[in-house]
Amino acid sequence: MSIEFDNNLPIYLQIMNHIKRQIVSGLLQPGDKIPSVRELAAEMQINPNTIQRTFQELEREEVVETKRGLGRYVTSEGSKIMAIKKEMAGDLLHQFIHGMQELGFKNKDIVSIVKEAVAAETESSSNQKGGQLDGNNTEG
Amino acid sequence: MSIEFDNNLPIYLQIMNHIKRQIVSGLLQPGDKIPSVRELAAEMQINPNTIQRTFQELEREEVVETKRGLGRYVTSEGSKIMAIKKEMAGDLLHQFIHGMQELGFKNKDIVSIVKEAVAAETESSSNQKGGQLDGNNTEG
Amino acid sequence: MSIEFDNNLPIYLQIMNHIKRQIVSGLLQPGDKIPSVRELAAEMQINPNTIQRTFQELEREEVVETKRGLGRYVTSEGSKIMAIKKEMAGDLLHQFIHGMQELGFKNKDIVSIVKEAVAAETESSSNQKGGQLDGNNTEG
Amino acid sequence: MSIEFDNNLPIYLQIMNHIKRQIVSGLLQPGDKIPSVRELAAEMQINPNTIQRTFQELEREEVVETKRGLGRYVTSEGSKIMAIKKEMAGDLLHQFIHGMQELGFKNKDIVSIVKEAVAAETESSSNQKGGQLDGNNTEG
DNA sequence: GTGGTCTAGACCACT
DNA sequence: GTGGTCTAGACCACG
Numbered sequence: 001m002s003i004e005f006d007n008n009l010p011i012y013l014q015i016m017n018h019i020k021r022q023i024v025s026g027l028l029q030p031g032d033k034i035p036s037v038r039e040l041a042a043e044m045q046i047n048p049n050t051i052q053r054t055f056q057e058l059e060r061e062e063v064v065e066t067k068r069g070l071g072r073y074v075t076s077e078g079s080k081i082m083a084i085k086k087e088m089a090g091d092l093l094h095q096f097i098h099g100m101q102e103l104g105f106k107n108k109d110i111v112s113i114v115k116e117a118v119a120a121e122t123e124s125s126s127n128q129k130g131g132q133l134d135g136n137n138t139e140g
Numbered sequence: 141m142s143i144e145f146d147n148n149l150p151i152y153l154q155i156m157n158h159i160k161r162q163i164v165s166g167l168l169q170p171g172d173k174i175p176s177v178r179e180l181a182a183e184m185q186i187n188p189n190t191i192q193r194t195f196q197e198l199e200r201e202e203v204v205e206t207k208r209g210l211g212r213y214v215t216s217e218g219s220k221i222m223a224i225k226k227e228m229a230g231d232l233l234h235q236f237i238h239g240m241q242e243l244g245f246k247n248k249d250i251v252s253i254v255k256e257a258v259a260a261e262t263e264s265s266s267n268q269k270g271g272q273l274d275g276n277n278t279e280g
Numbered sequence: 281m282s283i284e285f286d287n288n289l290p291i292y293l294q295i296m297n298h299i300k301r302q303i304v305s306g307l308l309q310p311g312d313k314i315p316s317v318r319e320l321a322a323e324m325q326i327n328p329n330t331i332q333r334t335f336q337e338l339e340r341e342e343v344v345e346t347k348r349g350l351g352r353y354v355t356s357e358g359s360k361i362m363a364i365k366k367e368m369a370g371d372l373l374h375q376f377i378h379g380m381q382e383l384g385f386k387n388k389d390i391v392s393i394v395k396e397a398v399a400a401e402t403e404s405s406s407n408q409k410g411g412q413l414d415g416n417n418t419e420g
Numbered sequence: 421m422s423i424e425f426d427n428n429l430p431i432y433l434q435i436m437n438h439i440k441r442q443i444v445s446g447l448l449q450p451g452d453k454i455p456s457v458r459e460l461a462a463e464m465q466i467n468p469n470t471i472q473r474t475f476q477e478l479e480r481e482e483v484v485e486t487k488r489g490l491g492r493y494v495t496s497e498g499s500k501i502m503a504i505k506k507e508m509a510g511d512l513l514h515q516f517i518h519g520m521q522e523l524g525f526k527n528k529d530i531v532s533i534v535k536e537a538v539a540a541e542t543e544s545s546s547n548q549k550g551g552q553l554d555g556n557n558t559e560g
Numbered sequence: 561g562t563g564g565t566c567t568a569g570a571c572c573a574c575t
Numbered sequence: 576g577t578g579g580t581c582t583a584g585a586c587c588a589c590g
Contacts (some may be wrong), residue, residue, distance in 0.1 A: 008153075025244040047349075047590045089243055093257055096236035103229055104165040107258040114254045116235055118247040118342065128583065150565060161582050176577065187567045192578075200340070208431065209575030211468075290580060305524035327582045332563075338490075349562055349590035367495055369523055373537055376516035383509055384445035387538040393536045398527040402564065430574065467575045 011046065012053045019054070020063060023074055024085040032066060035071040151186065152193040159194070160203060174204065174212040179258055215263040291326065292333040299334070300343060303354055304365040314344065314352040431466065432473045439474070440483060443494055444505040454484060454492040 017095045037055070041048040055072060060065045062080055064072050075081065100110045145151055162168045179197065182187040195212060198204040202220055205213050215221065240250045285291055300411045309339065314320075321328040335352060342360055345353050348395040355361065383388045442448045457475065475492060478484045482500055484492050490541040496499065520530045 008149075018211070021242045025242060051590055053589085085243055087586080089240065089245065089253070092236050092243075094237045095251060096232050097254070097257060099232040100229060102161045102165060103225060103232075106227065107262055111251075111255055111258055113229070113233060114237070116253055117237060118251055121237070122247055152565080156570060178577085189568085192580095193565090195578090206578070207575090209573085211577060289428075291579080301522045316428055318562085320466075329583085330581060332565095333580090335563090347562070347590095350590085351562060365523060366518070369520065369525065369533070370538065372516050372519040372523075373533060376512050377534070377537060377541070379512040380509065382441045382445060385509070387542055390533055391531075391538055393513060394517070395531055398531055399518060401517070402527055432574080469575060473574085 012050050012057065015044070015054045016057055017047075017052070019058060019116050020084060020088065023081060026090065026125065028074050029120055030081060031076040032074045036071060043112065141239060152190050152197065155184070155186075155191065155194045156197055159198060160228065163203060164228060168214050170214050170218055170221060172214045173255060220255040237238060261272065292330050292337065295324070295326075295331065295334045296337055299338060300364060300368065303343065303361055304368060308354050309352050310358055310361060311356040312354045314354065316351060432470050432477065435464070435466075436477055437473070438480065440504060440508065443483065443501060448494050450494050450498055450501060451496045452494045454494065456491060488541045519547065 019028070019034075023030075028034075031081075034055075037048050037051045040046075041051045044051075055064060055066075059066060061084075062077075062122055063075055063084060066072050097110060100113075101107075105113070147155055155230055159168070159174075163170075168174070174195075175183070177188050177191045180186075181191045184191070195206075199206060199212075199222075201218075202214055203224060205215055207213060237250060240253075241247075245253070285294055292406070299314075303310075308314070310342075312336075315323070317328050317331045319327075321331045324331070335346075339346060339352075341359075343355055343364060345355055352379055367377060377390060380393075381387075385393070429527075439448070439454075443450075448454070448523070454475075455463075457468050457471045460466075461471045464471075472479055475484060477512060479486060481504075484499075485495055486492050517530060521527075537544075
């Protein structure tokens with residue numbers, strides 16, 4: 001478990017998202033035990049306080065639960081996880097579409113751009129760039 | 141020109157993006173004069189130094205040119221603007237697709253989600269939620 | 281660490297150069313911790329924001345790295361430092377030779393002027409003036 | 421007469437130096453008439469006030485003389501011009517040698533670097549880079 | 561304690 | 576009037 005950190009975002013937020021994605025994608029299952037703060041801190045070369053803060057927030061969002069003396073566990077409520085997944089996907093979607101529209105892309109362009117990108121990625125994994133992004137689609 | 145500020149991101153970055161979007165979308169044309177620092181500061185109710193910082197960065201990115209004592213201007217190089225548009229769109233695209241994949245969505249799901257969202261938005265502008273985001277597509 | 285400031289150049293640029301010189305000359309080694317902004321500001325009797333600005337630029341040039349909450353460090357990439365040294369020396373060299381040529385000096389004159397200056401400086405450190413600079417070498 | 425301007429230095433100073441170099445190098449001879457402010461301003465695409473300021477300073481330095489109603493002329497005092505040449509060359513020399521020393525170069529290195537640069541420039545005008553600037557000369 | 565950001569207000573050089 | 580710089584002082588997030 002190692003992340004490349006982006007300096008513009010707090011580390012604890014990046015770890016939070018990382019863990020949430022692991023849960024949502026099924027890599028961490030509901031009820032799974034989460035490694036201890038010390039363990040994670042050592043693994044990720046990060047101050048334990050930062051990990052602590054991460055879980056403090058995840059607990060507030062009810063994504064993880066603390067069982068006193070036993071450790072921390074992924075919430076066992078499947079509905080909660082579904083909710084998180086929906087929320088994260090919705091955020092991504094809105095951010096993307098809204099962003100593209102602000103750049104001057106029209107809805108049909110957005111769809112074809114996504115199609116192309118996905119297609120390119122499916123075939124080879126090298127030429128995701130290029131294609132519809134040429135930007136000549138502002139005029140319509 | 142008024143922006144709603146998001147507390148998680150520095151103001152100067154938000155203004156930067158705002159201006160870049162205006163340029164890329166054609167609202168600000170190459171060679172256009174940009175209002176003075178003081179003017180913008182007054183308009184946006186923000187400290188002039190913050191605006192100054194904004195343009196300092198935009199200049200580093202060659203989005204904007206300063207003519208001493210005269211004011212600031214949108215770069216007259218159309219190619220630069222195209223490049224920025226491409227870059228911003230590419231970032232949005234990658235962030236979206238990569239994020240969705242990490243959430244466990246598959247490429248074909250991603251495409252249909254985008255299609256639906258765009259369609260929903262085109263018809264009415266109220267019911268973008270719902271649809272494919274239900275998350276039952278993790279199993280594949 | 282105290283600098284005499286030249287009024288024609290922004291302080292932050294002068295400090296930048298000062299630090300770059302310390303690094304390039306080996307006084308500051310790759311990986312070394314750099315004193316905190318507040319510390320330097322106190323030492324140099326300068327506003328912390330000005331120091332901050334200095335490092336903001338040095339970081340852009342990848343001369344310095346920030347570790348969040350820990351402090352700033354000289355880049356650990358030796359190659360980067362070599363590159364900076366080369367660049368700074370090249371700039372000095374070009375500026376000098378180009379300048380002398382524009383003043384009408386010929387290449388062989390330039391070499392002998394440098395030789396003399398260096399020789400004079402090596403013997404005593406008082407009579408660098410005089411010698412070849414008499415300017416009778418315009419006619420050629 | 422067109423200069424590429426460096427944003428860090430006031431334009432009027434850059435023009436000043438430009439003119440001084442023309443005089444010192446013999447391109448402008450003592451007693452030569454200097455084009456009018458309007459003329460120069462138009463030629464160089466610069467605000468006439470800036471040109472005005474330039475000559476105001478040059479006059480203070482007694483490099484040019486104003487003859488009322490007739491125009492501006494290069495000073496006819498040859499000794500003055502010699503003095504300027506010496507001063508400018510001395511400045512360049514000192515700035516160069518001092519700078520190189522601060523970068524960790526030793527006197528003998530400085531001489532050979534200049535020799536090489538001049539030699540390279542004399543032969544072809546393409547490969548001035550490289551050579552002694554490799555910087556391995558800090559250890560001695 | 562560290563850097564990052566923002567505000568407020570001032571001065572300066574340039575056009 | 577324009578941008579550039581600097582000061583003073585404050586608050587915040589991070590580790």
